[in-house]
Amino acid sequence: MFNDIGALELVTIVVLGILIFGPEKLPKVIQDVTGFVRKIREFSDSAKHDIRSELGPEFKDFEFEDLNPKTFIRKQLTENEDLKEIRGSFDLRKELNDVSDAVKSSASDSAPAPAAAPAVTGPDLLKKPAAPAPEQHSRFDADAT
Structure with missing residues (x-):
């Protein structure tokens, strides 16, 4: 206590x-x-x-401690044989690495690397950024929202 x-x-x-x-x-x-x-x-x-x-x-x-949601979920995950089998056959790290490799390879194949932005230092740091080009306007109507 x-x-x-x-x-x-x-x-x-x-x-x-x-x-x-x-x-x-x-x-x-x-x-x-x-x-x-x-x-x-x-x-x-x-x-x-x-x-x-x-x-x-x-x-x-019956245990009253099982009414705690965290304890209940932990008990269900550790005691359920079907979930143990699924968890044993699924490797999350391997899946994430495969997906990230696929995304990286498709991004490098389809688009050229963007040009590096010029570094902003000194008094230019306090200036307002330039207005975006007319073709880069946002897709929503500011007056409608």
Whole structure:
């Protein structure tokens, strides 16, 4: 429950507890809080037990942690034999390399390499870019949108 609280946070909580409740009342407040947490845990355990008993013997291996979507998907992916077979036969890296090689080869065969743009340095960097040529207008109508 408190696995992610560091030493500095714990010291801060203790100092704030002493300042708010005082050293005389702090032990009683800690007892009340721990008792409350214990009652909540007992309530949740009894609710889980009631749900399991109402579901019947078909769901005797039911785990509430499986209701977490990440856990459910991870369990389904690791236990399903059909998915294991598909995953074993499919190599994503090989497929991506094949596709990227095909795209690179078709791009180099069909079009010449574009001319390099001139480097912009110094005061030219702050100037507005030149207006595009008339044949390079965009395909949508700015007034219609």
